[in-house]
Amino acid sequence: MIADYFHRRQLARIGREVGERLEAHPCVQRISFDDVTVPMQVYCYQNFLHHSECRDLIGMIDADAVPSELYRSDRENDTAFRTSYSCNLDRWHPDVLRIDDRICGLTGIDPRRGETLQGQRYAKGQQFKPHHDYFHTDQSYWQKERNSGGQRSWTAMVFLNEPKAGGETEFPQLSFKMMPRTGMLLIWNNMAPDGSPNPYLLHSGNPVVAGTKYIITKWFRRGLWL
Ligand SMILES: O=C(O)CCC(=O)C(=O)O
Numbered sequence: 001m002i003a004d005y006f007h008r009r010q011l012a013r014i015g016r017e018v019g020e021r022l023e024a025h026p027c028v029q030r031i032s033f034d035d036v037t038v039p040m041q042v043y044c045y046q047n048f049l050h051h052s053e054c055r056d057l058i059g060m061i062d063a064d065a066v067p068s069e070l071y072r073s074d075r076e077n078d079t080a081f082r083t084s085y086s087c088n089l090d091r092w093h094p095d096v097l098r099i100d101d102r103i104c105g106l107t108g109i110d111p112r113r114g115e116t117l118q119g120q121r122y123a124k125g126q127q128f129k130p131h132h133d134y135f136h137t138d139q140s141y142w143q144k145e146r147n148s149g150g151q152r153s154w155t156a157m158v159f160l161n162e163p164k165a166g167g168e169t170e171f172p173q174l175s176f177k178m179m180p181r182t183g184m185l186l187i188w189n190n191m192a193p194d195g196s197p198n199p200y201l202l203h204s205g206n207p208v209v210a211g212t213k214y215i216i217t218k219w220f221r222r223g224l225w226l
């Protein structure tokens, strides 16, 4: 379909433009992967949020978190797939708005393309098994999502604390694991350079072994979500 072609070009452009902006930022480090020949856009930013901001966000998550939802697909019978607790943060709360603006400002992405920030909490043993953040367009949920901003491009995640053990974000296809560090932003493009879904960006929130893990996640869409 012609629309698919333009959407793919648009996603490719979002990948390029955000990538250029991140590369130019003095606090952003690109993560390189030894065995992967295709370029991956995965970056981190230490101390992106202050510890006090992380603490405030943890308070909001504890106040509102309910069992996390899952996009229904062939995993719907796996009750262990995503066992964390989540909530949508209040988008118009001044403290949330400030953090949201900082993420959007860093990427240069129009805030209206961003889904509402989600807060997540993993207690000991809880996890989010390997998945892609992009939508699988052969699944029934896609009929709704295609009309509310379409495909997901970038994912921005901030670790709000450091669990005592476990809870890494792991990218098994890239043989890469990130240990949670308070205030650190991890951001990656879920699309390949040509604007098609990039299967290498499969990732998991590994089971927390000791302590509790808190993060916020923001997913950006190709089009307008708001
Ligand atoms: O908890 C993590 O480290 C990963 C979370 C995640 O993959 C997501 O929210 O989409």
Ligand SMILES: [Fe+2]
Binding pocket: 131, 132, 133, 203
């Ligand atoms: Fe994810």
